[in-house]
Amino acid sequence: MDSIKSFKGYGKVDELEQQAFRKKTRKRIIIVIVSSVVLLAVIVGAVAGTIIHRRNSSSSKSPNPVPGSELTPSASLNALCSVTQYPTSCLSSLKSSNTSDPEILFKLSLHVAIEELSRLAKYPKELIAQVNDTRVAKALNVCTEVLDDAVDRLNDSVSSMEVGKEEKILSSSKIDDIKTWLSATITDQETCLDALDELRLNSTLTPTLKTQMQNSTEFASNSLAIVAKILSVLAKLNVPIHRRLLGQDEFPDWVSAGDRRLLQDKEHNSTAQITVAQDGTGDYKTIGEAVAVVPKKSPNRFVIRVKQGTYVENVIMDKNKWNVMMIGDGKTKTIVSGSLNFIDGTPTFATATFAVAGKGFIAKDMGFINTAGPEKHQAVAFRSGSDLSVFYRCSFVAYQDTLYAHSNRQFYRDCDITGTIDFIFGNAAVVFQSCDIQPRQPLPNQFNTITAQGKKDPNQNTGVSIQKCSFTPKDANLTAPTYLGRPWKDFSTTVIMQSDIGSFLQPLGWKEWVDKVDPPTTIFYGEYQNSGPGSNVDGRVQWAGYKPTLTEDEAAKFSVGTFIQGADWLPAAGVDFQSTL
Numbered sequence: 001m002d003s004i005k006s007f008k009g010y011g012k013v014d015e016l017e018q019q020a021f022r023k024k025t026r027k028r029i030i031i032v033i034v035s036s037v038v039l040l041a042v043i044v045g046a047v048a049g050t051i052i053h054r055r056n057s058s059s060s061k062s063p064n065p066v067p068g069s070e071l072t073p074s075a076s077l078n079a080l081c082s083v084t085q086y087p088t089s090c091l092s093s094l095k096s097s098n099t100s101d102p103e104i105l106f107k108l109s110l111h112v113a114i115e116e117l118s119r120l121a122k123y124p125k126e127l128i129a130q131v132n133d134t135r136v137a138k139a140l141n142v143c144t145e146v147l148d149d150a151v152d153r154l155n156d157s158v159s160s161m162e163v164g165k166e167e168k169i170l171s172s173s174k175i176d177d178i179k180t181w182l183s184a185t186i187t188d189q190e191t192c193l194d195a196l197d198e199l200r201l202n203s204t205l206t207p208t209l210k211t212q213m214q215n216s217t218e219f220a221s222n223s224l225a226i227v228a229k230i231l232s233v234l235a236k237l238n239v240p241i242h243r244r245l246l247g248q249d250e251f252p253d254w255v256s257a258g259d260r261r262l263l264q265d266k267e268h269n270s271t272a273q274i275t276v277a278q279d280g281t282g283d284y285k286t287i288g289e290a291v292a293v294v295p296k297k298s299p300n301r302f303v304i305r306v307k308q309g310t311y312v313e314n315v316i317m318d319k320n321k322w323n324v325m326m327i328g329d330g331k332t333k334t335i336v337s338g339s340l341n342f343i344d345g346t347p348t349f350a351t352a353t354f355a356v357a358g359k360g361f362i363a364k365d366m367g368f369i370n371t372a373g374p375e376k377h378q379a380v381a382f383r384s385g386s387d388l389s390v391f392y393r394c395s396f397v398a399y400q401d402t403l404y405a406h407s408n409r410q411f412y413r414d415c416d417i418t419g420t421i422d423f424i425f426g427n428a429a430v431v432f433q434s435c436d437i438q439p440r441q442p443l444p445n446q447f448n449t450i451t452a453q454g455k456k457d458p459n460q461n462t463g464v465s466i467q468k469c470s471f472t473p474k475d476a477n478l479t480a481p482t483y484l485g486r487p488w489k490d491f492s493t494t495v496i497m498q499s500d501i502g503s504f505l506q507p508l509g510w511k512e513w514v515d516k517v518d519p520p521t522t523i524f525y526g527e528y529q530n531s532g533p534g535s536n537v538d539g540r541v542q543w544a545g546y547k548p549t550l551t552e553d554e555a556a557k558f559s560v561g562t563f564i565q566g567a568d569w570l571p572a573a574g575v576d577f578q579s580t581l
Contacts, residue, residue, distance in 0.1 A: 076100035084225040085457065086218040093219060106226050107161055113219035114154045117185070120216045121147040124192070127205070135199055135345055142349045143192035143209070149319055149357060149385065150188035153181040154220070173568070175231055176461070180387060180429065182224040183460035184407035187427040189217050190456050190489075191406070195347045198378075221457050228459040272305035272327070282307060287315050287326075287336060296320040306366065308333040314340060314353055319385075321358035328366040331395040331416065335367040341376035348401060352383035359408075361386040362573060363394050370398035374420060374443045380404045384428070390573045391415055398423070399442065405430040405464070409564045413575050418474050422452035424464065425488065431465045431560050433577055439482045439504065440474035448478075449511055451485030453492045458522065463493030465558040468578070471501045471534065478504050483511040487519040487545075495550065495558045497528040498581065505534030510541045521545050528555040528581075556581055 071079065080102060081090035093112045097105060124143035131137055157178045193213070196206045274290045275282035282305070284290045290304050294317070301323050308329040315336060317324060328334025338353030340346045354368050361384070372379035381398040384391075387408035395416040396403045402419035405426035415435045417424055420442035424432075439448045450471070453464045464485075471484075482504050485494050509527075512519055523545035527537060537548035547554070556562060560570070561579035570577050 071100045073098050073100050076102065077105060080105055080226050080230055081222070083229040084222040085459075086222055089215065089218040090222040093222075102226070102230055103161075106223065106231060107158065109219065109223040109226060110154060110158050110161075113185075113216065113223055114151065114158070116219055117147065117151050117154060117189075117216040120213060121151055123209070123212055127209070131205075135347075136196075136201070136205065138345070138350065139195040139199055139347050142195040142347050146188040146191045146349070150185040150220075152319060153185040153188070157181050157223075175227060178227050179224065179459075179461045180409055182220060182227065183427075183429075183457070183462050184385065184387075185220045186217065186224065186457050186460060187407045187454070187462070189213055189220070190427070190454070191349060195349055198342070198348060221459070224457065224459045228461070272303040274303075275305045275307065276311075277307040278309040278311070279307075286313055287311050288313050291315060291317055291321065291324075294321045294324055297322050299323065301325055301360075303327065306334050310335040310337055312337050314338045315355070316352075317356040317358055317361065319357040321356070321361075323360040324356075324358065325362040325364070326366060327364045330365050331367045331393055333367075334365065335369055337369045337371055338381075339370060339372045339376075340379065341370070341372035342378035343376045344372075348378040348380065349383070349404070349406075351378060351401075352380040352404060354381070355383040356389070357385045359387040359389075361389040362392070363390075364392045365394070367395040367397070370402070372398070374399040374446070383426075384408075384410055386410070390570065390575050392575045399440070401425060407462075411560065411564060411570060411575070411577065413577060419450075420448050420480075421446065422449050422486070422488070424450060424485075425452040425454065427454040427456070427460070427462045427489075429462045429564050431467065431558075431564055432469055433467050433560065435466075435469045437466070437469055437471050438474035439471075439478060439480075441478050442480050446480060447511065448480050448482035449486045450483065451494050452488040453485065453494045454488040455491040455493050456489045458491050460491070463495070463524070463558070463563070465495050465497070465563050466499060467497045467559070467581075469499045471499060471505070471532075473502060473504050481506050484509050485525075486511045486513050487523045487525065488513060490520050490522050492519070492523045492525070495524075495526045495528065495555065496530055497550075497555050497558065499530050499535075500532040501530055501534030503533035507536070507539030508541050509537065509539075510543070510546065512541075512543075518543055519545060526550040526554065528552075552581065 076099070077091065077094055077097060081087045081094070084090045090109070094105060094108055097108050099105060121144070124140040124147065128137050128140045131140070160174055160177055193206065193210060196209065274284065274293065276284050276287055276290045278285055287306060294302055297320055299322070303325045304327070306326060306328045313336065336354050340351040340353070342348055342351060351370065353370050368382040370379040370381040378401045379398050381396045381402045383404035383406055385406040385408055389408070389410045391410070391412045393414045397418045399419055400421040400423065402423035403417050405424065405428040407426070407428050410428045410430040412430070412432045412435055415432070416438060417435060418438040418440055420440055437450060439450060442448055451464050455462050483506055484496055510525060521544040523543070525543070525545060526547040528550040540546065540548045559580050560577050
């Protein structure tokens with residue numbers, strides 16, 4: 001069994017490597033923070049001025065443009081690359097461009113990233129053929145899956161930039177989509193390395209793969225920085241970025257008008273395309289059989305009714321299964337149960353009892369359990385990488401790593417989440433509202449950490465927001481030291497707002513990832529208007545990146561209406577939610 005000191009966790013990299021990285025980047029981070037406001041003002045002003053002048057000149061057909069009023073292609077490229085984390089690779093990858101248009105430069109950056117990532121996605125399969133270790137092969141299979149998904153995310157971003165017939169600005173909602181998909185692309189690549197890191201291989205395999213991944217990681221990060229720091233600002237200013245761009249869509253075309261009726265149907269009598277029932281009264285006896293017949297990439301809602309029972313199976317809904325709604329008979333009545341775990345040889349990513357990657361997934365009145373137990377360490381009950389996904393009146397039960405909110409935008413309402421170590425983790429943009437979060441007794445000498453957020457890049461629009469939830473022990477005899485969370489990666493972001501916290505919580509509130517080593521200053525952790533005996537912040541940690549009392553403006557950034565990008569997909573899904581604080 002693990003002691004508090006020795007426990008490492010999923011994706012834990014070498015501590016010395018972490019400390020060296022932080023020392024190396026601290027100075028750079030300070031410089032970036034100090035100069036970012038001035039830099040952005042100069043760049044946005046120059047680019048906006050260029051475009052406005054071009055538009056005005058075109059409309060007036062002026063033969064005498066003002067000298068020096070436009071950025072040259074070289075100056076424009078330098079301006080955009082200066083806001084990225086990797087300006088050298090940005091400049092070298094786009095040096096052949098001959099345009100000052102920021103949108104065209106952004107598109108080129110996406111194509112560069114796609115080309116490099118497509119090459120990288122083939123590499124794990126080559127490595128699998130060369131290894132004899134089953135665990136390593138399984139980890140490389142994770143790499144194959146997530147890198148393939150990452151290529152799709154980039155292609156989605158390119159597709160979303162297709163222009164319409166009318167001349168419109170690139171909408172803020174479209175930019176939010178692109179930021180989400182690029183954030184997921186970076187997370188996917190990091191997940192591959194996490195799967196190998198948790199094996200703690202004494203070989204050259206992981207360093208080799210990191211080297212191979214360097215370009216694709218930097219290129220995706222560069223694209224994200226451009227859209228986050230330049231294009232999004234221009235869109236908010238209503239500055240036309242290009243002559244023909246998509247306008248704002250009221251709702252995504254994948255949202256069905258019937259979703260609200262389905263979710264509000266208390267009797268579960270709604271018509272479903274497929275019914276699953278163990279007693280043979282449905283179309284199929286297992287969920288896996290039902291998932292297999294879901295049409296690929298359907299724009300229409302596909303409803304699966306799962307009748308009461310415990311379904312012992314591991315269900316995977318891949319990226320091609322879009323807009324699936326799964327409705328059970330209750331979170332304690334319709335249960336999906338599995339027991340895959342890390343100790344028995346499965347990578348954490350692949351231990352999920354139920355995993356979904358296709359966009360638009362909705363689950364209602366379902367329970368998801370991993371029964372492996374605490375001695376099996378990482379054992380995920382549910383993993384979601386589904387963009388615009390909703391979980392309503394569901395339960396997620398396990399011990400370590402219960403709920404893997406892996407990537408993209410997710411919303412949980414009236415759900416129960418139970419576990420021990422890092423039992424809500426991942427790098428999604430995720431909001432939990434009116435949920436019951438239940439730490440339970442772990443192994444002797446272990447501690448509980450409720451969250452472990454994994455934001456790797458400062459421009460990712462990701463984090464954990466827990467609002468108006470209750471924190472209550474699952475076990476009446478909970479004695480293990482229990483914390484609200486710990487920062488998994490260097491830009492980890494987690495806030496607890498307007499929630500009721502029980503007396504079980506350690507006064508420190510939060511725990512460092514590396515024992516007795518403060519996390520980097522780049523994390524963002526905070527609390528806002530919480531209640532209950534565990535909400536007293538007087539004894540909280542003294543980290544530079546932690547705010548015991550957020551301002552209203554700071555907290556509002558993590559509300560549903562802001563943090564998961566307007567959430568205009570939630571009303572159509574039919575789930576009650578509070579958009580603001």
